[in-house]
Amino acid sequence: MSATRTNSPIRAAFDRKRAVWAALFLYAIMLAYPSISFSQNETATQLKPATWPTRAQIVRVVTMRDQNTWIVVAGTTMLGLAAGIIGTFAYLRKRALMGDALSHATLPGIAIVFLLVGAKNAPQLLLGGAATGVLGILCVLGIRASTRTKEDAAIGIVLSVFFAAGMALFSVVQTQPTGEQAGLHSYIYGQAAAMSKADMQRIAFVAGLVVLCVAVLYKEFHVVCFDRAFAASQGVSVTMVDLLMMMLVVFTTVIGLYAVGLIMIVALLIIPPAAARFWTDSLTLMTVLAGVFGAISGVLGAMVSALFKDMPAGALIVISAGAVFVVSMLAAPKRGVIAQALRHTNLSRTVARQNLLRAFAEIEEREGEGATVSYQALRGERGWSQHALNKAIAKARRALLVTGDEQGGFRLSTPGRKAAREVLRNHRLWELFLIRYADIAPSHVDRDADEIEHFLGPEVVAELERALEERRRIPASPHTTVTEAGA
Amino acid sequence: MSDWNWSLDGWIVLAGMLSAVSCALPGNYLVLRRQSLMGDAISHAVLPGLVIAFLLSASRAPLPMFIGAVIVGVLTAVFTQFITARGKVEEGAAMGVVFAILFAIGLVLIRQFAENVDLDPGCVLYGSLENIGLSVAGASELPDRVVNLILALALNVVFLSLFHKELKLSTFDAELATTLGISARLMHYLLMVVVAITTVANFEAVGSILVIAMLIAPAAAAHLLTDRLWLMIVLSAVIAIVSAAGGHVLAIVLPRWCGLGDRVALNSAATMAVVAGGCYALALLFSPSHGLVAKLAHRVAVAVQIVAEDILGLLYRWQERYPKGAQPMRRRDVLAAVGGRVLARGALWWLHRRGDIHLLSEQGEPAVDLAPAGRQRAAQILRSHRLWEAYLDRHFALPADHLHAGAERVEHFITPEMRSALANDVSDRTTDPHGKPIPKEVAE
Numbered sequence: 001m002s003a004t005r006t007n008s009p010i011r012a013a014f015d016r017k018r019a020v021w022a023a024l025f026l027y028a029i030m031l032a033y034p035s036i037s038f039s040q041n042e043t044a045t046q047l048k049p050a051t052w053p054t055r056a057q058i059v060r061v062v063t064m065r066d067q068n069t070w071i072v073v074a075g076t077t078m079l080g081l082a083a084g085i086i087g088t089f090a091y092l093r094k095r096a097l098m099g100d101a102l103s104h105a106t107l108p109g110i111a112i113v114f115l116l117v118g119a120k121n122a123p124q125l126l127l128g129g130a131a132t133g134v135l136g137i138l139c140v141l142g143i144r145a146s147t148r149t150k151e152d153a154a155i156g157i158v159l160s161v162f163f164a165a166g167m168a169l170f171s172v173v174q175t176q177p178t179g180e181q182a183g184l185h186s187y188i189y190g191q192a193a194a195m196s197k198a199d200m201q202r203i204a205f206v207a208g209l210v211v212l213c214v215a216v217l218y219k220e221f222h223v224v225c226f227d228r229a230f231a232a233s234q235g236v237s238v239t240m241v242d243l244l245m246m247m248l249v250v251f252t253t254v255i256g257l258y259a260v261g262l263i264m265i266v267a268l269l270i271i272p273p274a275a276a277r278f279w280t281d282s283l284t285l286m287t288v289l290a291g292v293f294g295a296i297s298g299v300l301g302a303m304v305s306a307l308f309k310d311m312p313a314g315a316l317i318v319i320s321a322g323a324v325f326v327v328s329m330l331a332a333p334k335r336g337v338i339a340q341a342l343r344h345t346n347l348s349r350t351v352a353r354q355n356l357l358r359a360f361a362e363i364e365e366r367e368g369e370g371a372t373v374s375y376q377a378l379r380g381e382r383g384w385s386q387h388a389l390n391k392a393i394a395k396a397r398r399a400l401l402v403t404g405d406e407q408g409g410f411r412l413s414t415p416g417r418k419a420a421r422e423v424l425r426n427h428r429l430w431e432l433f434l435i436r437y438a439d440i441a442p443s444h445v446d447r448d449a450d451e452i453e454h455f456l457g458p459e460v461v462a463e464l465e466r467a468l469e470e471r472r473r474i475p476a477s478p479h480t481t482v483t484e485a486g487a
Numbered sequence: 488m489s490d491w492n493w494s495l496d497g498w499i500v501l502a503g504m505l506s507a508v509s510c511a512l513p514g515n516y517l518v519l520r521r522q523s524l525m526g527d528a529i530s531h532a533v534l535p536g537l538v539i540a541f542l543l544s545a546s547r548a549p550l551p552m553f554i555g556a557v558i559v560g561v562l563t564a565v566f567t568q569f570i571t572a573r574g575k576v577e578e579g580a581a582m583g584v585v586f587a588i589l590f591a592i593g594l595v596l597i598r599q600f601a602e603n604v605d606l607d608p609g610c611v612l613y614g615s616l617e618n619i620g621l622s623v624a625g626a627s628e629l630p631d632r633v634v635n636l637i638l639a640l641a642l643n644v645v646f647l648s649l650f651h652k653e654l655k656l657s658t659f660d661a662e663l664a665t666t667l668g669i670s671a672r673l674m675h676y677l678l679m680v681v682v683a684i685t686t687v688a689n690f691e692a693v694g695s696i697l698v699i700a701m702l703i704a705p706a707a708a709a710h711l712l713t714d715r716l717w718l719m720i721v722l723s724a725v726i727a728i729v730s731a732a733g734g735h736v737l738a739i740v741l742p743r744w745c746g747l748g749d750r751v752a753l754n755s756a757a758t759m760a761v762v763a764g765g766c767y768a769l770a771l772l773f774s775p776s777h778g779l780v781a782k783l784a785h786r787v788a789v790a791v792q793i794v795a796e797d798i799l800g801l802l803y804r805w806q807e808r809y810p811k812g813a814q815p816m817r818r819r820d821v822l823a824a825v826g827g828r829v830l831a832r833g834a835l836w837w838l839h840r841r842g843d844i845h846l847l848s849e850q851g852e853p854a855v856d857l858a859p860a861g862r863q864r865a866a867q868i869l870r871s872h873r874l875w876e877a878y879l880d881r882h883f884a885l886p887a888d889h890l891h892a893g894a895e896r897v898e899h900f901i902t903p904e905m906r907s908a909l910a911n912d913v914s915d916r917t918t919d920p921h922g923k924p925i926p927k928e929v930a931e
Contacts, residue, residue, distance in 0.1 A: 025645050096580035153707045156523040160700035161764030167757035267587030310598050315591035322588035329574050337573050
């Protein structure tokens with residue numbers, strides 16, 4: 001290995017020896033490619049247009065004339081509600097992907113019960129699934145607590161190995177005379193469309209249980225999510241509350257398997273709480289919102305799948321939830337991406353404006369009030385790019401803080417001067433404060449003050465005045481000689 | 488094993504091994520970077536990429552599939568990164584959001600274009616390893632999927648050896664890597680590209696669930712066995728090979744053991760994953776350095792040693808109190824004084840075997856007495872104990888009745904060097920704060 005410093009891995013990869021190897025490898029692929037691009041089914045692809053439902057169909061589905069539609073929509077809605085609510089607590093406990101391990105680990109249990117009981121008997125199958133699901137979670141927790149294997153690897157191992165065990169068992173189930181209708185697929189991908197009234201009632205039961213538990217034990221859940229030590233000191237049994245939360249997640253997952261499938265139920269537990277988190281900092285509101293988002297996704301997904309033949313309801317529910325998530329992430333007022341970007345732009349505009357004004361104020365301080373300032377002088381005042389300076393000047397002129405143009409030079413307007421002095425004063429106050437109280441060398445305070453001056457509110461300024469015993473005038477610069485020598 | 492058919496089973500085992508090794512190699516870095524679940528996420532999320540590539544190219548040619556998968560795989564990493572950074576969502580949850588949505592989109596696309604897409608959602612999960620020998624290509628005599636697997640393995644080997652230094656640095660010390668001009672982020676995305684390609688190459692043959700298992704389980708098992716990176720990589724490959732071979736054998740043999748007859752064969756990809764999980768469980772239990780059994784054994788050994796030293800100290804003090812012609816201590820009392828549990832009995836047995844104590848019979852009652860070797864050892868322990876008390880007494884304002892408990896715990900961990908340092912510090916003292924004499928150091 002050569003000891004030469006390299007600037008990028010790309011360049012590092014293409015120093016001589018490696019370049020030869022990479023070229024040889026690419027060449028080998030090119031040689032091999034024709035023999036492997038086996039194009040057996042050369043049928044020309046014609047994209048099948050989706051068959052759009054007629055208006056009558058839409059009305060029929062939306063008003064839920066068919067009992068079947070009603071059952072499916074009611075079932076998925078309640079499932080979304082329950083998953084959203086209990087998912088909130090799993091999300092806050094940072095156990096989002098634990099649900100992934102859990103749902104995959106239900107498969108062997110279902111297969112074992114199937115082999116033992118022999119027929120399709122939903123409640124028992126679900127109990128079997130819940131048993132191995134809990135076992136899977138315990139494995140993850142045990143591995144995490146007792147070995148150097150980290151949680152992510154523990155989850156990955158448990159989910160893949162348990163799921164594979166389930167698949168192996170299901171390949172036995174398929175050979176049983178009753179095995180045909182067992183359908184591994186219905187558990188993996190869900191069969192919402194085939195939901196029976198009994199299935200729906202089971203979902204209603206679990207959703208009721210979740211809502212009831214969360215409502216009754218809300219305070220305990222709350223405190224365990226945020227401060228376990230405090231919870232314990234208040235006499236809350238953290239282990240029991242954790243266990244109850246986990247059992248509710250298990251019930252919701254297991255009941256959702258048959259409706260939306262084991263990958264989609266994980267999504268329903270994660271996505272609505274993650275979306276709700278964007279809108280609020282209050283746990284109560286977040287729980288309610290997550291429930292509502294889950295329910296909305298359930299309704300939308302079920303209805304669209306009723307409208308389009310062959311569309312898997314589980315996937316559509318997750319896509320609906322995904323749409324809610326994307327909207328939340330973009331549009332939420334405080335934590336949303338757009339709001340953040342706006343705040344960021346506003347802030348950098350304010351900073352640019354104040355920097356420009358301070359440059360003016362400092363020049364005026366040297367050359368007298370009302371001085372005409374040339375573009376070059378402004379450029380020399382700080383290390384800003386031409387583009388940034390031009391933009392700041394244009395903005396300031398539009399705000400009537402600055403008058404004049406590039407030929408004749410710029411001048412501060414009266415309100416501009418007032419604002420500029422304010423900024424300069426804040427800057428100087430902070431510099432003096434740093435020198436006097438933080439014991440920082442005068443030559444080093446400019447940079448620190450440059451960053452903080454934009455954020456000094458009236459209270460802080462008043463306090464600085466008191467601490468420094470400064471009255472209204474602008475304090476002299478503590479490092480004139482330094483800056484001038486530097487410039 | 489009578490009906491082992493090399494043209495079928497041989498291909499299955501070979502394909503399984505190739506796929507297992509090609510997954511296990513990049514898996515090492517996923518496990519070390521705590522990004523194992525990126526493998527899970529990507530192997531689910533590439534589905535829409537596959538479907539779209541399939542629709543656009545109208546064939547199952549590998550290249551479009553790889554390109555589609557790589558694009559979506561990288562997108563998964565980018566989206567996850569974006570949601571984590573901008574939305575301040577915890578990384579696990581962000582990953583869950585991204586891969587679930589992409590997987591759902593893939594499923595809808597498959598259903599929508601079912602007539603054009605020859606992709607069975609089930610096949611994506613558990614592949615069709617059983618049929619691998621059936622489609623032998625004309626010219627090369629190798630089944631196409633095996634060729635794909637060989638290419639994927641070659642790609643991974645080349646990638647890992649070309650970027651060995653960069654990967655290692657950015658995995659263990661991202662800051663150092665950055666100061667040396669290696670972009671940790673670029674390495675992250677490159678790794679994701681490799682994972683995506685590996686996933687797709689393995690899809691048809693073994694299915695995504697075995698890919699996830701092989702990405703994580705062999706590497707995690709190897710991580711329990713060694714602290715050296717190169718050894719970890721080698722071990723993970725070996726474990727992957729063993730899992731693949733063992734898994735197929737298990738798939739054939741297990742149903743017979745359970746009396747299900749010849750007709751039933753388990754899904755080999757599934758049993759390979761289960762065997763990989765079994766290998767991890769073995770490493771978890773029996774790894775010499777990090778295994779649970781080794782840890783437990785170590786703890787028991789330390790506990791026994793501490794109890795044994797306590798017994799020696801006890802007997803020494805007994806002799807100190809009754810200097811001349813004292814009766815040996817009754818076994819019953821010794822056991823009672825140190826807790827009287829299994830550990831204490833074990834410690835007594837061990838001391839006796841080492842020749843530190845004599846087991847006597849005193850008026851029909853079993854009793855214990857110090858042997859010369861044990862007396863020397865006990866003197867050292869007592870010396871540590873009393874020196875520590877004297878030291879604490881000199882330097883800390885502790886009441887005299889608070890010294891003993893601390894010294895009782897510390898005495899087992901004071902080395903000869905530390906003892907001589909303590910002795911220097913309190914060289915003017917010949918007794919501990921309670922007035923008991925400090926035994927002399929015994930030359931070895």
